[in-house]
Amino acid sequence: MADLTLTSPAFDDGEPIPERYGYTENNVNPPLEVSGVPESAETLLLVVDDPDAREPAGKIWDHWVVWDVPTDVGTISEGWDAADAGATESENDFDETGWGGPNPPDREHTYRFLLYALDATLGLDPSATKDEVYDAAEGSVVAKDRLEGTYAP
Numbered sequence: 001m002a003d004l005t006l007t008s009p010a011f012d013d014g015e016p017i018p019e020r021y022g023y024t025e026n027n028v029n030p031p032l033e034v035s036g037v038p039e040s041a042e043t044l045l046l047v048v049d050d051p052d053a054r055e056p057a058g059k060i061w062d063h064w065v066v067w068d069v070p071t072d073v074g075t076i077s078e079g080w081d082a083a084d085a086g087a088t089e090s091e092n093d094f095d096e097t098g099w100g101g102p103n104p105p106d107r108e109h110t111y112r113f114l115l116y117a118l119d120a121t122l123g124l125d126p127s128a129t130k131d132e133v134y135d136a137a138e139g140s141v142v143a144k145d146r147l148e149g150t151y152a153p
Contacts, residue, residue, distance in 0.1 A: 003036050003143065003145070004034075004035075004036045004037060004038065004115065004117050004143035004144065004145045005033075005034070005035045005036045005145055006032060006033070006034055006113060006115040006145045006146070006147045007032070007033045007035075007147060008030050008031060008032050008033065008113075008147060008149070009031050009033065010030040010031055010078075011030065011149045013147055013148055013149075014148055014149070014150070015149060015150070016149065016150050016151065016152070017030060017102055017111060017149035017150065017151045018030070019151075021101050021102065021151075022101045022102050022103060022151060023094065023100055023101040023102060023103035024101075024103060025101065026101075027099065027100070027101045028078055028079040028099065028101070029048075029064065029076070029078065029079065029080055029099040029101075030078060030149075031075065031076065031077055031078045032046075032075070032076040032113065032147075033074070033075055033076075034073055034074060034075070034076065034115065035074070036143075037071045037072075037117055037143075038117050038142050038143050040119050040142050041071045041117035041118060041119060041142055041143065042071065042118060042119055042120055042121050043067065043068045043069060043070070043071060043117075043118050043120070043121050043122065044067075044069035044070070044071060044073065044115060044116065044117055044118065045066070045067045045068075045069070045115070045116040045118055045122070045133065045137055046064065046065075046066045046067075046069060046076075046113070046114070046115050046116075047062070047064065047065050047066075047112075047113075047114045047116075047130060047133075048062075048063040048064040048065075048099075048111060048112065048113050048114070049061060049062050049063060049111070049112055049114070049130075050063060050102070050104070050109050050110075050111050050112075051110070051112065052104070052107075052109035052110055053104075053109065055106070056104075056105045056106050057093075057105075059093075061093045062092050062093045062100075062130050063092050063093070063099065063100045063101065063102070063111065064089070064092060064098065064099045064100065065089065065090045065092070065129075065130045065133055066082050066087050066088065066089045066090075066098075067087065067088055067122045067124065067133055067137075068086065068087050068088050068121055068122055068123065068124075069082070069085065069087040070085060070086055070087070071117070073085060082098065088122075088124065088126055089126065090126055090127065090128050090129065090130070090133070091126075091127075097126065102151035103153075104151060104152065104153050105153065106153070107152065107153070108150050108151065108152035108153075109150065109151060109152075110148050110149070110150050111148065111149050111150070111151060112146060112147075112148055113146065113147040113148070113149070114144070114146050115144060115145045115146070115147075116137060116141050116143070116144045117141070117142050117143040117144070118137055118140040118141060118142065119140050119142050120137075120140040122136045122137060124136055
């Protein structure tokens with residue numbers, strides 16, 4: 001089987017994320033394609049964050065944390081409804097549940113789309129923080145991939 005892979009038909013790795021996905025624009029998640037999920041995986045975990053926010057915000061900014069994504073998801077469509085898929089989303093750093101699009105206050109930032117295949121179901125409450133999700137997933141990661149995109153104000 002191929003390695004776990006995360007891609008987007010909206011942008012290539014390292015390239016600009018289209019403006020429409022920004023927080024002050026349409027604020028919908030870009031479409032994502034998942035392939036090569038290992039047979040040992042029970043669920044997927046997806047984290048989208050902005051490490052370049054450390055300087056203006058004082059921390060890595062969380063834009064999307066979603067877990068217990070079914071392994072057969074294949075396509076995460078634009079404006080995807082995680083609950084309809086049986087997945088769970090927590091609050092992002094905009095204090096909203098679900099996707100919070102790019103919104104750099106100062107300059108172009110690089111956004112990380114981090115995908116993990118887990119050999120467990122986390123079953124956490126939606127109030128879980130990213131750190132709590134990562135703690136729960138510790139020791140269960142069987143594969144991972146990363147897609148990056150940039151966004152400028």
